[in-house]
Amino acid sequence: GAGVSQSPRYKVTKRGQDVALRCDPISGHVSLYWYRQALGQGPEFLTYFNYEAQQDKSGLPNDRFSAERPEGSISTLTIQRTEQRDSAMYRCASSRLPGTGNYNEQFFGPGTRLTVL
Amino acid sequence: AQSVTQPDIHITVSEGASLELRCNYSYGATPYLFWYVQSPGQGLQLLLKYFSGDTLVQGIKGFEAEFKRSQSSFNLRKPSVHWSDAAEYFCAVGAGNQFYFGTGTSLTVIP
Numbered sequence: 577g578a579g580v581s582q583s584p585r586y587k588v589t590k591r592g593q594d595v596a597l598r599c600d601p602i603s604g605h606v607s608l609y610w611y612r613q614a615l616g617q618g619p620e621f622l623t624y625f626n627y628e629a630q631q632d633k634s635g636l637p638n639d640r641f642s643a644e645r646p647e648g649s650i651s652t653l654t655i656q657r658t659e660q661r662d663s664a665m666y667r668c669a670s671s672r673l674p675g676t677g678n679y680n681e682q683f684f685g686p687g688t689r690l691t692v693l
Numbered sequence: 694a695q696s697v698t699q700p701d702i703h704i705t706v707s708e709g710a711s712l713e714l715r716c717n718y719s720y721g722a723t724p725y726l727f728w729y730v731q732s733p734g735q736g737l738q739l740l741l742k743y744f745s746g747d748t749l750v751q752g753i754k755g756f757e758a759e760f761k762r763s764q765s766s767f768n769l770r771k772p773s774v775h776w777s778d779a780a781e782y783f784c785a786v787g788a789g790n791q792f793y794f795g796t797g798t799s800l801t802v803i804p
Contacts, residue, residue: 687736
């Protein structure tokens with residue numbers, strides 16, 4: 577596609593429910609990144625993929641968070657048993673090249689605003 | 694540990710005035726440095742980046758930034774601000790597999 581898209585754009589859920597956030601990267605982009613952005617803060621790295629392989633998940637806060645990218649394109653970030661502290665903007669980014677992300681330009685999606693009641 | 698500091702949470706400038714947004718980083722090796730802009734309802738857009746070479750880098754929308762190793766800084770500048778520049782600006786450092794972002798500076802432009 578023309579840019580990175582994310583769905584839903586807004587998600588309101590009750591505490592204890594599971595949520596799945598979707599990211600559709602730019603067509604042909606190899607790397608895909610997930611970030612969490614709390615209000616008034618910068619994006620915080622969660623995890624990233626090269627193709628379908630999850631390269632680094634050190635930023636995932638706990639085992640309720642997981643991500644997959646089974647065919648090397650669309651990715652899903654899943655949060656199980658949501659808690660109020662999970663409320664944030666979740667951003668996805670993709671990059672044309674594989675490898676480490678420190679020199680590849682990342683193109684960001686508009687984000688999914690998650691609110692846990 | 695890597696970190697990025699943007700000391701100014703919010704800045705207000707008049708349209709046509711010059712702008713400088715401050716960024717300081719902490720990183721043991723040669724950093725890869727970035728400035729992103731975030732407009733309401735939009736994703737982050739890359740303004741410019743520094744990898745090596747000339748320490749003054751030019752970006753889109755008339756922005757530039759200067760890398761100063763001695764001061765561990767990468768300040769963003771624009772000589773004449775336009776109303777459309779009102780947004781949130783994030784400085785980031787690339788380290789290993791990750792980007793580390795600052796907390797952002799919100800820019801308001803008054804007519």
